[in-house]
Amino acid sequence: MPVRTVPLRAVTALVLLCAAALAGCGGTGNDRTVTVLGSWTGAEGDAFREMLREFEGDTGIDVRYSGTRDARAVLASELHDGHPPDTAVLANPGDLRAYAADGHLRPVGSASRGIAAGPTTATGPDGGRRPYGIVLKASVKSLIWYNPDTLPEGLADRLNDPSVTWDDLASAVSETGDAPWCLGLEDTSQSGWPGTDWIEDLLLHLSGPEVYDAWVSGRLAWTAPEVRRAWEEFGTVLRGAHEGNGGVLLTGYGEAGQWMFADPPGCRFDHAGSFIPAFYAQAAQRPRPGRDFDFVPFPGRGTVEIGGDLLGMFRDTPAARALVEYLTSEEAQRTWIERAGSGAYSLNREIPPDDYPDDVSRRIAGLLAGAETVRFDASDSMPGVMAAAFNHAVLEYAADPAAERLDAILTALDKVRRTTEFDA
Structure with missing residues (x-):
């Protein structure tokens, strides 16, 4: 033996x-x-x-x-x-x-x-x-997935360049079709969180970890310019999102990316975590990683949300x-x-x-x-009351992503922040 x-x-x-x-x-x-x-x-x-x-x-x-x-x-x-x-x-x-x-x-x-x-x-x-x-x-969240067969030649290589910025990506994405983004906010347990993931990645990569940490800990107002910009950029995503079978509010987060594999494709890019390939595998086309779908890091190499x-x-x-x-x-x-x-x-x-x-x-x-900077999911790190308000606000904004509506949403979120006890 x-x-x-x-x-x-x-x-x-x-x-x-x-x-x-x-x-x-x-x-x-x-x-x-x-x-x-x-x-x-x-x-x-x-x-x-x-x-x-x-x-x-x-x-x-x-x-x-x-x-x-x-x-x-x-x-x-x-x-x-x-x-x-x-x-x-x-x-x-x-x-x-x-x-x-x-x-x-x-x-x-x-x-x-x-x-x-x-x-x-x-x-x-x-x-x-x-x-x-x-x-x-852990799951890695700062990822943007795509179907190589549906992108213009050379675009994926350009977006993989470490120097690419969010503005570069947003400009390139807008050139690929009327509805470039796959997006679903519905989840049977807690709808809205795919939108909070978007806003978190935008704030982290556009404004840096110090601003992100201050926001997560309740020290930065939701009405601050950095936070507002993240929401505004998410608004551009909402306006360029594929409607799916009933709009982003009724489309499941695991279902949304499957439109990349349709003929013709309903959308070209899907912002989702490392767990999403399991959902892609359920598509009728049975796509395989590396051949039918791949990813580029969220612009701002060296910073990752998990x-x-x-x-x-x-x-x-x-x-x-x-x-x-x-x-x-x-x-x-x-x-x-x-x-x-x-x-x-x-x-x-x-x-x-x-x-x-x-x-x-x-x-x-x-x-x-x-990664030089790794940060945990912001809404998961916030007190429960604040996280619940964040989720609800995303759904409210997705229903009407107008600038004047955003002012009221952020003001309401900051009221919750001021009355919530955060971990020091």
């Missing part, structure tokens, strides 16, 4: 576990069991369970995972009842910060490491700022700490890449772009790894 080599990080996690609770090593009870509540089901749930099996085999700790699409509501209920899971996947950094401020979350120490640790830092009930979670996997799934620790046990330590490791993160599909990206710098399964995903990984 071959001898199994235990990964070094798993050994470290086990040593930490034993050092923290000598009585628990080899024993029973909470020191040998950790519960995880998450939102992953289907293929994502299977990939996560594969990660957990490796951890269980290396440490002897039993991991009990509960996967449900209602994880956010289930977590709130369990916290209310006083019986939270040891760890849970959180919907966004805004939830992480709220739970940290309320004293529900436990600091994770130095376990959070990678390309961008900012989303996991929060202010605790004592006023101190420290890491309260980890980013398990989303992601975070995990927080609600019960500070040795087993929970060992799991948190393991889930950011190279061996655990590689499982996401191999099992969870091309939409999953690791923030662990030990995972090189060459480890991704195809050329398109390798180039996205390279974009993320080489």
Whole structure:
């Protein structure tokens, strides 16, 4: 029987576990069991369970995972009842910060490491700022997709030039047809967010990370010129968007880009995250990455917006700490890449772009790894009340993207900002 080599990080996690609770090593009870509540089901749930099996085999700790699409509501209920899971996947950094401020979350120490640790830092009930979670996997949002067969010759190469600006892109896009942009704002769980992604990328790339950070943290008014310009540019996108089967308000975000593959094409460009190829694959033409669709980075090379799934620790046990330590490791993160599909990206710098399964995903990984500035999705990072108002405002603006209407929208959003408590 071959001898199994235990990964070094798993050994470290086990040593930490034993050092923290000598009585628990080899024993029973909470020191040998950790519960995880998450939102992953289907293929994502299977990939996560594969990660957990490796951890269980290396440490002897039993991991009990509960996967449900209602994880956010289930977590709130369990916290209310006083019986939270040891760890849970959180919907966004805004939830992480709220739970940290309320004293529900436990600091994770130095376990959070990678390309961008900012989303996991929060202010605790004592006023101190420290890491309260980890980013398990990320999606890259600053991408603009296209169908090579529908673009004028040489245009994709021009748009891939690192020096290209937003104005260059907007001018080139306007020359490709009456409705160059694919856009759908409908989502069964939370319509509007594809529009917030647009405004976030525009503000980040046009005005820079300092302005973006001030806006996300509530220090910059929604009526500020930089914010207004981002909305105005989004207005040009709205006016140049393909109407789909019922307008952008009724078109699903995953459906919108499929019009790129129609004959003739309904639109030419789709602003969407790294998760979108899974939706393209559902088109009747069965398009394939690199051949039938590709991407260019959002103008402003070196700056990337991401989303992601975070995990927080609600019960500070040795087993929970060992799991948190393991889930950011190279061996655990590689499982996401191999099992969870091309939409999953690791923030662990030990995972090189060459480890991704195809050329398109390798180039996205390279974009993320080489970025000088990485920022988390703004609406996901804002307090829930502010994020909800942002989503609603996008839908309102999409219904009537007139300049005079925008004044009222931004004024209303700033009123919410002034009455909302942001994380310091």
